[in-house]
Amino acid sequence: MVYHERNTWSMLIATLVATTLYVALIAHAAGGGQLVDVQWWPIMFWTIVGSILGSILISIVWGIIAGSRDPDGVGVTDVRDRDISQMGSRVGQTFMVIAGLGVLALCAVEADWFWIAHTMFAGFALSAFVGGIAQVIAYRRGLA
Numbered sequence: 001m002v003y004h005e006r007n008t009w010s011m012l013i014a015t016l017v018a019t020t021l022y023v024a025l026i027a028h029a030a031g032g033g034q035l036v037d038v039q040w041w042p043i044m045f046w047t048i049v050g051s052i053l054g055s056i057l058i059s060i061v062w063g064i065i066a067g068s069r070d071p072d073g074v075g076v077t078d079v080r081d082r083d084i085s086q087m088g089s090r091v092g093q094t095f096m097v098i099a100g101l102g103v104l105a106l107c108a109v110e111a112d113w114f115w116i117a118h119t120m121f122a123g124f125a126l127s128a129f130v131g132g133i134a135q136v137i138a139y140r141r142g143l144a
Contacts, residue, residue, distance in 0.1 A: 002073075004081040005139045006066060008088070010058035012132040018051035019125045036114040044121060084138045092131025099123020 001009075022043065029038045063075075102119045 001066070002081060002139075003063070003075050003077055004085060005136070006062050007055075007059050008132050008135045008139075010062060011055045011128060012136070013058055014051045014055035015125060015128045015132070018047050018054065019129075021050075022047040022121075036112045038114070040114060040117065044117065048124075080143075083143055084135050087138060087143065088131040088135035091134040092127035095126040095130055096123050099126070 025043050025047075026035065026038055026040060029040075029043065099120050099122060102123070103116055106116045106119055
């Protein structure tokens with residue numbers, strides 16, 4: 001497994017864990033009450049920070065393990081990696097655009113900040129996850 005594919009897997013794992021944890025924490029904080037009454041922003045902030053740090057940590061540990069098995073190939077990249085990364089970014093950006101349009105629509109109807117923020121959060125999570133899945137598929141099957 002090449003360097004960029006390992007990093008993609010690290011990001012996928014961190015995104016899935018963080019998003020699942022965030023939904024569980026928000027549901028727990030609501031305690032059966034209204035979601036809009038939850039003090040969501042500290043949970044969201046620390047979930048995003050934790051996801052980034054978790055992805056970095058997973059990538060470092062996985063890189064150390066891979067480096068001990070294949071010291072010469074641990075950080076090797078080529079044009080294919082760049083092309084796959086660009087394709088994954090384009091796929092992920094689609095969800096950011098959709099989330100941005102959703103946020104604009106929610107602002108237009110003066111929705112609660114909870115829903116506006118969570119629409120954008122969902123866009124970030126879907127962008128990272130779907131873009132990462134597209135990259136993994138490209139690594140396994142090719143870009144054709």
